[in-house]
Amino acid sequence: MYRMRLPPWLLLLLPAFVILLAVVAIPLVLSFYSSFTAFQLTRPETITKWIGTFNYQKAMGDANFWAAFGRTVLLLTVALNLEMLLGLGLALMVAKVTRGQRLLRTMMMFPMMFSPILVGFQFKFIFNDNVGLLNNALQSLGLTDVAIPWLVDGSLAFFAIVFAEVWTSTSVFAILILAGLFAIPQDPVEAARVDGCTPWQTFRYVTLPFLMPFIYIAMAIRSLDVARAYDIVQVMTAGGPARRTELLWTLIGRTGYVDARMGYANAMGYIAILLSIVFTVYFFRKLTTARTSLGMGD
Amino acid sequence: MADVVLRDVVKNYGALPVVHAINLDIAHGEFVVLVGPSGCGKSTTLRMIAGLEAISGGTVRIGDRVVNDLPPRDRNISMVFQNYALYPHMSVRENLGFSLHIAKRPKAEIDKAVAEAAEILSLTPLLDRKPGQLSGGQRQRVAMGRAIVRHPDVFLFDEPLSNLDAKLRTQMRVEIKRLHQKVGTTIIYVTHDQIEAITLADRIVIMRDGHIVQIGTPLEVFERPVNAFVATFIGSPPMNLLPATVAGGALRLADGSTIPMPPGLSVRDGQAVHFGVRADNIMPEGHSMPPTAHMAHVEMPVTLTEPLGTETLLFATLAGTEVQAKMLNPRPVRTGEVLRFGIALDKCHLFDATTGASLRV
Numbered sequence: 295m296y297r298m299r300l301p302p303w304l305l306l307l308l309p310a311f312v313i314l315l316a317v318v319a320i321p322l323v324l325s326f327y328s329s330f331t332a333f334q335l336t337r338p339e340t341i342t343k344w345i346g347t348f349n350y351q352k353a354m355g356d357a358n359f360w361a362a363f364g365r366t367v368l369l370l371t372v373a374l375n376l377e378m379l380l381g382l383g384l385a386l387m388v389a390k391v392t393r394g395q396r397l398l399r400t401m402m403m404f405p406m407m408f409s410p411i412l413v414g415f416q417f418k419f420i421f422n423d424n425v426g427l428l429n430n431a432l433q434s435l436g437l438t439d440v441a442i443p444w445l446v447d448g449s450l451a452f453f454a455i456v457f458a459e460v461w462t463s464t465s466v467f468a469i470l471i472l473a474g475l476f477a478i479p480q481d482p483v484e485a486a487r488v489d490g491c492t493p494w495q496t497f498r499y500v501t502l503p504f505l506m507p508f509i510y511i512a513m514a515i516r517s518l519d520v521a522r523a524y525d526i527v528q529v530m531t532a533g534g535p536a537r538r539t540e541l542l543w544t545l546i547g548r549t550g551y552v553d554a555r556m557g558y559a560n561a562m563g564y565i566a567i568l569l570s571i572v573f574t575v576y577f578f579r580k581l582t583t584a585r586t587s588l589g590m591g592d
Numbered sequence: 593m594a595d596v597v598l599r600d601v602v603k604n605y606g607a608l609p610v611v612h613a614i615n616l617d618i619a620h621g622e623f624v625v626l627v628g629p630s631g632c633g634k635s636t637t638l639r640m641i642a643g644l645e646a647i648s649g650g651t652v653r654i655g656d657r658v659v660n661d662l663p664p665r666d667r668n669i670s671m672v673f674q675n676y677a678l679y680p681h682m683s684v685r686e687n688l689g690f691s692l693h694i695a696k697r698p699k700a701e702i703d704k705a706v707a708e709a710a711e712i713l714s715l716t717p718l719l720d721r722k723p724g725q726l727s728g729g730q731r732q733r734v735a736m737g738r739a740i741v742r743h744p745d746v747f748l749f750d751e752p753l754s755n756l757d758a759k760l761r762t763q764m765r766v767e768i769k770r771l772h773q774k775v776g777t778t779i780i781y782v783t784h785d786q787i788e789a790i791t792l793a794d795r796i797v798i799m800r801d802g803h804i805v806q807i808g809t810p811l812e813v814f815e816r817p818v819n820a821f822v823a824t825f826i827g828s829p830p831m832n833l834l835p836a837t838v839a840g841g842a843l844r845l846a847d848g849s850t851i852p853m854p855p856g857l858s859v860r861d862g863q864a865v866h867f868g869v870r871a872d873n874i875m876p877e878g879h880s881m882p883p884t885a886h887m888a889h890v891e892m893p894v895t896l897t898e899p900l901g902t903e904t905l906l907f908a909t910l911a912g913t914e915v916q917a918k919m920l921n922p923r924p925v926r927t928g929e930v931l932r933f934g935i936a937l938d939k940c941h942l943f944d945a946t947t948g949a950s951l952r953v
Contacts, residue, residue, distance in 0.1 A: 481677030484644050488748075489691035489738070490665040499690070503681040587681040589724025 325560045333557035335550070340557075349561035358537060359562055362545040363569070369452070369541065370520045370573070373459045374513060380460065381467025381512070382505075388468070389475045399472070402465045410462060414529025417458040421445050421530070448538035451531050455539060458526050463519065467512045474508030475501075504588065510581035517573040521566070542566045594655030594745040595620045596641060596778060602649030603636050603802075610636055612802045613650060623772050623779045627789040628799035629825070635750055637799070638782045642671050642748050655745055670739030671748040674755060676731040678723040684710075684734050685719040691742045709737040712774065713767070729760045736768070740775060749781040753788065765791055786826050790814065798822050818950050820943040823868050829905065832874070832915040834867040835945065843867055843942075845911035851888045854937040858953045865951065868941035871905065871916045876931045880920040886937035892917075893930045908933070 300308075329349055333341040353359050388398050405413070420427045421444035432438045445451045478501060486496045524543040527533060533544035546566065550559030596618040603611035611633040618624045626634040639645040641652055643664035651658050659667050670691075678687050686693075688709055692702040710716045713733045723731055732752060739747055749768070753761045769792055772779055783789055789796050790810040798805045798813060798821075806818045817823035817831075824830040836843040838859045842850040845867070859865065875881045877889075892908035892915070899905075904922035908915055908931070917933055919925070942951040 479675070479677075481673045481675045482679050484664075485671065485673060485677035485679075485738075486690075487644065487664045488642055488669060488671045489742075490694045492665065495694055499694075500679060503679075587722075589680045589722055 326564065328557050329560035329564055331557045333555075333560075335554040335556050345557075349558045350565070352558065353562050353565055358540065359545065359565075361537070362533075362540045362542050363566070365452070365540065366521060366523070366542045366566075366569070369456065369459070369523065370517060373456050373463075373520055374516055376456065376460050377464045377467050377516065378509060378513065380464045382471050382509070384464065384468040385471035385475055388472055399469070402468055404465075405462050406465055408462070410525040411529055413458055413462050414526040417454060417461075417526070418445065418530045421454045445531055446535055451535075451539045455527055455530060458530065459520065459523070462526070463516060466516055467509070470508050470512040471505055474505045477508075478504045503584070506584035507581055507588065507590070510577050510584055514574055514577035514581065517577060518570055521570040521573060542569070594778060595622075596746055596780065597653040598637070598641075598650065599653070600650035601637070601640060601647060601652060603633070603640060603645060604648045610802050611640070614799075614802075614804050616797060616804065616807070618778060618780060621776050621778055623769075623781065623792060623794045624797060625781045625783060625789040625793035625795075626797045626799060627783055627786055627825075628805075630784055631801075632799040633802040634782045634784075634797075634799045638748055638750055638780060641746070641780060642669055643667050644671075668742075668745045669748055670742055670744040670746075671750065672732075672735045672739050672752045674751040676723070676735045676755075678731055678734055678738075680723050683720050683722055684715060684726070684737075687723065687734055688715075688719075688737050688741055690738065705741045709741045712740065712771070713737045728756050729764060732756065732764055733767070736771065740771070744777065747777050747779045749779065749783075751783055752781075754783070754785070761788075768792060787828060790826065796826075798825065816950070816952065817941065820866055820868065820948040820950075823941060823943065823950075827870060829871050829916045831868045831870050831941070832913075833943070834869075834911060834913050834915070836865050836867045838863045838865060846913070847911040849890075849911060851890065851935065852886070852937060854940040854942065855886055856938070856953060857942050857951045859942060859951055864945035866943045866945055866948075868943060869915070869935055870939070871918045873936040873939040874915065874917040874933050876906070876917065876919050876933050879922070881934045882936070884936045884938055888935040888937050889932060890935065891930055891932050893928055894925050895927060897925050897927070906931075 328341055330344060330346060331341055332343045332345050332348075384402065388395060388402065391398055408416075419425070423429055423441040423443045423446065426444065428444065429438075429441055432442070443450065444454050482500050482504075483496060486500045491499065522543055523541055524547060527539060527541055527544055528547070531539040533540040533548065542562070543566065546559050546562045549562065550556050596616075598614055598616040600613040600615060601611060602609065602613050614633075614637065616624075626637060628634050636645055640647050641654070643659065643662060647660050651660055653659065654667055654669070679690065682690065685706055688706045689702045692705055697705075706719070707716070710719055713736060715730070715733055715737055718726060718730060718734075723734065726734065732755075735752070752768070753764050756764060765788060768781075781788075781792060793810055795807060795809055796813050797807050800821055806813055806822050808816075813822060813826050817826060820833060824833065834845060836845050838844075838853070838861055839850070840861065841853055843853060843865070844850050851867075853859070890910060892910050894906050894908050895914070896907035897904055898907070899922060902920070904919045904925070906917045906919055906925065908917055925931070943949060944951060
């Protein structure tokens with residue numbers, strides 16, 4: 295009797311193929327396909343309703359989508375730069391500490407240990423206009439007697455979200471930059487001091503170039519993080535009020551799961567992923583340039 | 593250019609003293625080498641002069657300024673580091689011009705100074721490369737170039753050649769000496785390599801455990817070491833030291849045999865000493881031993897030979913101690929062969945067995 299025999303290499307690779315297909319390839323293809331259909335979660339049969347690039351065209355002309363896109367880029371830029379500056383400052387200070395540095399390093403990472411959902415709730419409470427910690431403090435100190443609508447006013451709410459993001463994730467920068475500071479060879483720093491550099495010049499011309507690769511790694515990681523920001527914003531403002539803090543993924547999430555328009559949500563999702571890819575490629579380019587200029591690997 | 597004066601300079605790390613109140617006068621234009629085994633405080637001393645280490649006590653003066661509390665940038669010094677310490681993200685040109693750039697000198701002046709330094713050190717074709725694209729010797733030359741563009745008062749070298757291979761080290765040694773002849777700046781140079789010290793220095797400062805043991809010209813420290821440590825540290829191969837006792841105008845070795853007392857020593861009868869003789873002063877007879885009035889003769893079995901071409905190093909046993917002797921115009925020697933050696937007594941040393949101090953008067 296003839297039995298089909300697979301070559302051993304294929305047989306051995308088969309489990310990996312099956313798993314990859316199930317968890318990556320099929321969902322990817324399916325979601326990509328569905329972005330070309332009028333798929334609605336509430337009417338499963340609509341997944342076969344091919345509408346070509348209609349969803350993409352619609353997204354391109356959708357002012358709400360582009361507002362969310364722009365806001366996400368803005369959040370990314372503001373949060374990343376703030377986190378970088380604060381993280382750099384923190385790392386420089388912690389690096390100077392000689393006693394209890396381990397403890398400080400551990401404490402620095404505390405914000406990362408909380409679920410972003412909880413962080414969202416915490417800041418939602420802090421920024422609440424009636425019972426919130428912040429308004430209470432401001433009023434008790436006599437700095438204001440009105441209830442500042444932190445999470446209602448568009449710019450204030452954006453500030454509140456940036457604040458929560460920065461609070462949670464500055465330590466990513468701080469830890470990576472601190473690792474960079476430890477890795478810096480001392481000789482060039484001393485050479486710079488002998489060569490006539492002030493402490494600021496030493497930092498500017500020697501320390502900072504050495505830190506750039508570490509900063510870009512942190513940037514790359516965090517840009518992916520912020521580009522998919524959802525949890526904190528969803529909890530604090532849910533993108534509202536009236537879309538004032540709408541980000542890409544709160545919009546996509548609502549379109550897909552609340553409005554059930556999954557085809558359209560997927561189309562927006564694919565455009566959003568482009569954003570992440572662009573940022574990642576950008577920071578990796580920067581990283582490679584910084585590394586090459588330091589003579590680290592080619 | 594300037595002289596450098598250290599007065600009772602102390603360095604403590606916490607409660608641990610690493611440099612004990614050292615005094616040192618370095619003349620303007622002098623090439624001084626600090627040498628000693630690792631941990632002797634020589635690098636720390638150099639770094640205190642540079643301002644990279646705080647001074648725990650005493651004063652350091654460069655020219656007419658006490659520099660104790662001046663940061664390195666205000667001391668007008670240049671330093672060459674063991675690991676080159678180049679700025680990896682800058683080209684050779686930028687590395688060389690960095691200090692002038694920081695000092696906000698006009699671009700034309702920087703270009704001129706860089707071109708000059710590059711010319712002196714044959715770096716001109718490499719000016720646009722990054723340090724990562726240079727060999728060890730080239731990097732060391734860039735580090736030296738970076739030091740000379742500033743025309744500092746003092747050059748400080750911290751073991752600059754120890755990362756180079758033997759051949760390159762010899763070559764760079766010559767270049768450093770040539771550089772000193774050319775620019776004439778005061779140089780303070782730290783090394784653990786006594787050959788570097790002897791070949792480069794106008795004066796050698798030998799340090800041990802945070803103290804200065806001896807200061808002198810290379811010949812002085814070689815020919816008149818103040819103690820057994822200097823005697824064994826300076827010179828290659830190290831001076832042979834044999835335990836002996838002064839007995840009735842002669843030296844009794846460990847096995848009871850005697851050799852005549854070397855001239856010019858102050859000893860008392862019964863004193864326990866170490867008899868010191870360099871390999872150059874103990875040679876098999878018939879092999880170009882320079883004639884001298886005070887000659888002793890011993891017979892020793894050869895245990896090992898190390899042919900070096902123009903001479904052969906012989907390892908032999910004298911009174912139970914292994915000694916190294918030199919054979920000029922060498923012939924092949926069998927292991928175990930007993931040879932008759934001449935010892936030039938007037939070139940020999942005696943050191944007190946307990947203090948190690950030289951007994952020469």
